[in-house]
Amino acid sequence: MNRQHVPHALGVAIVTFFVAFPFVYTGGNYDYIMHICIVGFFYAILASSWSMLAGYAGQFSFGHMAFMGVGAYTTALFCHYFFISPEPTGICTEFALGGNYLIIKNPIGVTSTTLTQDCLAQAMEKWDGAVAITRMPVWLGVIFGSLVGGVFGLLIGLLVLRLRAAYLALFTLGFSEILRATISAEIQITRGQAGIELPSLFENGITIAGHVFSKTDKIPPYFVMFFLLLGCLVILYWLSRSRFGLFVRALREDQDAAAALGVNTTRYKVLVFVITSMMAALAGAVQAHYVTIITPNNLMILQMSLVVAMAVIAGVENFVAAAIGAILIEFTLEMLRTSFTIGDVTIDMTLWRLVFFGVVLMLTLRFARNGLLATLIDYFRRGHVAAETVARHKERGPSDSVPSEAGRQGAPS
Amino acid sequence: MIELAVSRLNKRFGGNHVLKNVSFEVKGAEMIGLIGPNGAGKTTLTNVLDGAVKPNSGTVYLNGKRIDQLPSFEVAKTGLGRTFQVTRSFRRMTVLENLYVPALALGKSHSGDEVRQQAMEVLEFFTMEHLRNEYARALSGGQQKLLELGRLLMLDPDIIILDEPFAGVHPKMMEVIYEYIRRVNERGKAMIIISHQMDSIFALCERLLVLDYGDLIADDVPEAVKNDPVVIEAYLGATEDRSGTGQNDAAGTT
Numbered sequence: 001m002n003r004q005h006v007p008h009a010l011g012v013a014i015v016t017f018f019v020a021f022p023f024v025y026t027g028g029n030y031d032y033i034m035h036i037c038i039v040g041f042f043y044a045i046l047a048s049s050w051s052m053l054a055g056y057a058g059q060f061s062f063g064h065m066a067f068m069g070v071g072a073y074t075t076a077l078f079c080h081y082f083f084i085s086p087e088p089t090g091i092c093t094e095f096a097l098g099g100n101y102l103i104i105k106n107p108i109g110v111t112s113t114t115l116t117q118d119c120l121a122q123a124m125e126k127w128d129g130a131v132a133i134t135r136m137p138v139w140l141g142v143i144f145g146s147l148v149g150g151v152f153g154l155l156i157g158l159l160v161l162r163l164r165a166a167y168l169a170l171f172t173l174g175f176s177e178i179l180r181a182t183i184s185a186e187i188q189i190t191r192g193q194a195g196i197e198l199p200s201l202f203e204n205g206i207t208i209a210g211h212v213f214s215k216t217d218k219i220p221p222y223f224v225m226f227f228l229l230l231g232c233l234v235i236l237y238w239l240s241r242s243r244f245g246l247f248v249r250a251l252r253e254d255q256d257a258a259a260a261l262g263v264n265t266t267r268y269k270v271l272v273f274v275i276t277s278m279m280a281a282l283a284g285a286v287q288a289h290y291v292t293i294i295t296p297n298n299l300m301i302l303q304m305s306l307v308v309a310m311a312v313i314a315g316v317e318n319f320v321a322a323a324i325g326a327i328l329i330e331f332t333l334e335m336l337r338t339s340f341t342i343g344d345v346t347i348d349m350t351l352w353r354l355v356f357f358g359v360v361l362m363l364t365l366r367f368a369r370n371g372l373l374a375t376l377i378d379y380f381r382r383g384h385v386a387a388e389t390v391a392r393h394k395e396r397g398p399s400d401s402v403p404s405e406a407g408r409q410g411a412p413s
Numbered sequence: 414m415i416e417l418a419v420s421r422l423n424k425r426f427g428g429n430h431v432l433k434n435v436s437f438e439v440k441g442a443e444m445i446g447l448i449g450p451n452g453a454g455k456t457t458l459t460n461v462l463d464g465a466v467k468p469n470s471g472t473v474y475l476n477g478k479r480i481d482q483l484p485s486f487e488v489a490k491t492g493l494g495r496t497f498q499v500t501r502s503f504r505r506m507t508v509l510e511n512l513y514v515p516a517l518a519l520g521k522s523h524s525g526d527e528v529r530q531q532a533m534e535v536l537e538f539f540t541m542e543h544l545r546n547e548y549a550r551a552l553s554g555g556q557q558k559l560l561e562l563g564r565l566l567m568l569d570p571d572i573i574i575l576d577e578p579f580a581g582v583h584p585k586m587m588e589v590i591y592e593y594i595r596r597v598n599e600r601g602k603a604m605i606i607i608s609h610q611m612d613s614i615f616a617l618c619e620r621l622l623v624l625d626y627g628d629l630i631a632d633d634v635p636e637a638v639k640n641d642p643v644v645i646e647a648y649l650g651a652t653e654d655r656s657g658t659g660q661n662d663a664a665g666t667t
Contacts, residue, residue, distance in 0.1 A: 243517040246506075250514045253503035259485035260463055260495055261568055262518030266484075317505075385546045392543030 006380045007320075014324065018226055022219050034218035036334050040327035041225040042287045045232050047311040047326035048319040049279035052236055054308075055316035056245060057272040058252025060165065062304050063156060063172035064280050066179045067149045069299040071281025072288035073183060074148040075141030076196045081105045084134040089123035103133070109188040138199055142285040149281020150274050157273030161266060164255075173301070180299040195295030198288050221290045228286060229323065232279050236319045239275070248272050309357065313364045315374020325373050333357065414441055415476065415571040415603045417462075417493075422471035422481075424457055424627075431457045432468070433627040439572065439605070444598050446614040446635070447607045449624035450648050455607045456498060458624065459574050463495045464488035476571065490519060494570035498577045498607075500557045502564075504550035508541065511549050511560055515568035535563045539593065555586035562593060572603045579610045591617065615639070623648060 022034060050064045083103040088094055093104040105118045117125070124133070156175060160168050183190045190196060200215040201224060207213070213220050239245050247268045250258040259265045288294040307326075314325020336353035339346060368375050417439040424432040431454045439445065447455050460466040462473060464485040473481040480488050494515075503511050512532040521528050536542040539559045544552060549560060558578060565573050578594065579587050591613055598604050605622075608614050614621070614635075621638040623631040625647040631638050638644055 246510060246513055246517060249506055249510070250503050253505060254501045256465060256485070257497065257501040257503070258514065260465070260489055260497075261515040261564055262486050262489035263514060264484075264486045264518075382546075389543050389547055 003380050003383060007377050011320070015230070022222055031218055034222055036331060037327075038218065038222050038225045038290060039287075040330035041222075041229045042283055042290075043307065043310060043326040043330050044229050044323040045225075045283035046280055046307045047314070048229075048233060048236060048323040049276040049283075050307055051311045051316050051319045051322035052239065052248075053272055053276040055311065055318070055322070056240065056252065057248035057269070059160070059269070059272065060169050061156075061160075061172040061273075062169055062301070062308075063176045064276070064307060065299055065301075065304040066172075066176035067152060067277035067280040068284030068287075069179060069183070069294070069296075070152050070277075071142075071145035071149040071284035072294040072298065073190065073196070074145040074281070075138070075285040076198045076288055076294050077189070078141040078144055079136050079138065079198055080196055081107070082136045083120060084136070085131060087127070087131045089119060091123060092119040107189045110191050110194045135199060135203070138201060138203070138289055141198075142282065142289065145285030146278050146282040149284070150278040152281075153274040153277025154270060156277070157270035160273075161269060176299065176301065176304065180296050183299070184296045190296075193296060195293045198292050198294065200292050201286070201289045221286075225286060225290070228283065232283075233320065233323060235275075235279075240319065244268065244271070309361045311371075313361055313372060315371025315377070317370060318374040318377055321371055321373035321377055325371070329357070415492075415601075416440055416474075417476075417572055417603070418472075418474040419462070420472045420474075422458070422461060422473070423469045424454075424461055424466065425469050431627050432461065432471075435471070435624075435627070435629045437622060437629060437632055439603050441603065442598060442601045443603050443620060444618045445603070445605045446618035446621045447605050447624065448609070448611075448614060448621060448648065452626065453624040453648075454627045455624055456576060459495055459576055459605075459607065462488075462574065463493060486518065489515070489568060489570065492571040493574070494565040494568045494572070495574040496558075496561045496565065496576055496578065498580065500554065500561055502549040502552070502557045502560050505548055507546050507548055508536070508552070508560060509545045512536070512563055512567050515564050519568065532567065535566050538566070538596075539563055555582050555589065558582065558586075558590060559593065562590075562597065566597065570602070572605065573597065574605045574607070576607045577609075578606060579608050579613055587613070 018037070021037070025033065027033070046064060046068060050061075053064070054060045081104055083105070084097070085094075085101045085103050086099070088101050089103060092106065095102045103120055105120045108116050108118050120133070124131070156172065160171055163171055184192050186192070187194075201221050202213070202215050205212060205214045205217075206220050208220070247258065247263050247265075250261075250263055251265055251268055255265050284294075310326040310329045311322040313329065315321035333353055336349050336356060339349045341347070364372060370378070419438070420436050422432050422435040423430070435454075435458060447458070449455055457466065461468045461481070464480065464483050464487065468481055471481065472479060475488075475491055475493055478491055480491055480493065483491070503514065506514075509529070509532055512535055513528060516528045516531060533542060533545070536545055539562075541556060541559060541563075544556065549557060552560060562575075562578075575594065578590055582590065587610070594604065594606065594617065606614065606617065618635060621631065621633065621635050622629060623638060623641075623644050630647060631641050631644050633641070
């Protein structure tokens with residue numbers, strides 16, 4: 001096997017491993033391990049899409065977690081406030097929809113649910129079980145979440161067109177904090193710090209190939225998140241291999257030079273924001289339905305730093321490296337939770353693990369700027385280039401002389 | 414036939430009137446030198462022609478199409494390509510990828526061998542095909558300049574503006590670049606070359622434009638420009654004793 005093919009073979013092996021894992025893993029803490037995997041996939045989607053934005057396109061945005069939050073809150077609010085009922089309530093905002101009614105609940109915030117009831121709860125009390133209302137399907141909320149994430153991506157992309165490097169980072173940091181503060185402040189609608197609850201991904205359980213999974217089973221969300229990750233990676237791969245990938249990298253290297261060579265830099269800069277923020281929003285929406293609650297703290301800058309660190313440690317200029325790195329780092333961080341005692345000193349690893357993580361980040365930035373995994377992948381994929389250059393150079397002679405007019409071949413038009 | 418018509422261009426940066434009613438025409442595959450002291454407006458003129466900077470007034474027509482209000486990428490597609498004073502290769506992309514960018518921007522298909530074939534021909538033209546998979550940052554300064562020229566060949570414009578093609582290169586590499594410029598011109602490209610290398614400019618060009626603080630003070634064959642008292646006063650006389658050393662023209666860039 002050629003050395004260049006090693007990364008592909010490893011990729012197939014890793015995918016096979018994760019497909020088989022839920023069925024072959026027999027160690028302890030099954031649900032806990034599965035949970036770490038699901039969260040790992042979630043971070044992998046964020047890290048790999050962020051690597052497309054920051055590593056490929058050079059748009060070092062700190063707003064990625066905010067887009068994740070836009071997706072999560074969109075589906076949360078959608079599932080929280082919108083219902084379908086066969087009968088009109090008479091007190092809620094409602095629209096006729098075919099033979100049914102689209103009910104929009106009134107926001108009541110977190111103030112004592114025993115005394116104040118929303119309009120739908122009042123109506124249901126009145127109906128006393130005679131009318132069956134229907135929740136909105138989770139998948140519809142997830143799609144809305146992703147679309148609204150894309151709209152936000154478009155707006156931010158347009159606003160940051162002229163901003164570069166540090167200014168872009170500051171702008172997106174500001175956007176991210178404003179969004180978090182707004183969600184925290186709008187207690188009436190978003191329930192503020194209390195967070196908003198969502199229905200589970202498969203609220204009524206799901207039957208696959210004759211096997212019934214309850215809503216708390218880990219296998220369905222595991223595969224939902226895993227295939228979402230694979231889907232995102234396939235899209236990112238396709239993008240990176242198409243003219244889109246070439247143009248956004250040219251944009252990263254030199255925006256003016258790219259424009260002077262005919263690249264519509266505005267279009268690609270906005271497009272890369274839209275696509276990556278849709279991915280982040282999609283991951284956020286699914287994750288919110290998996291953990292069934294979303295709070296403003298999920299949008300904290302610490303969470304963003306985690307995604308940045310995962311991508312940078314693994315290799316920000318390679319989205320596959322970023323994805324694998326995110327899963328590995330999520331696992332390592334969880335494994336490092338176990339505290340231990342030396343003599344009479346107890347090391348509280350729940351706190352110290354982050355220090356360890358920070359040190360790895362700093363060492364990576366200092367000694368392996370391209371990241372640990374990406375460097376490894378490059379060794380396999382580009383290792384032959386230098387040798388090839390030397391061989392061809394010997395064959396051809398030095399390049400700093402002009403070949404004679406007659407000896408020249410292949411004249412460009 | 415290639416036709417560039419520049420008419421009464423004005424550009425101000427604050428109180429600095431960088432281009433004053435500049436008008437000239439290019440017809441056919443001319444080889445034109447653009448000279449002038451630092452701060453004369455040479456780079457600003459390039460930026461206005463290429464769409465990077467919008468003029469305050471005046472018009473530019475390329476082959477009958479008005480281009481002075483178009484964004485850079487549209488101007489590039491219309492048929493005007495330029496290099497930059499400081500080499501701006503895409504450093505963390507391979508040599509081939511550098512060449513693919515303009516070809517794909519023109520809408521050529523990514524798959525298929527046509528673009529690759531064209532890129533390999535360009536690399537063979539510059540005898541650089543052995544470097545095709547190296548990152549551009551691994552290239553020498555001179556090779557990067559050739560790569561920039563190569564990217565322009567992939568863009569295949571009618572008019573090429575070279576901003577300081579000889580700046581900061583070894584005399585031997587300068588000869589190489591000189592020779593390639595001549596050969597590109599022979600393929601029917603009009604060229605405007607900005608340089609302080611008077612020997613090269615006088616040898617290469619059949620026509621010289623002289624800018625002095627935003628005024629186009631001369632537009633003639635090299636012999637006539639050389640003996641023009643106004644030009645000698647403004648530029649040539651002053652550079653006599655430091656010919657070949659002036660390489661930077663930072664003024665008037667965006």
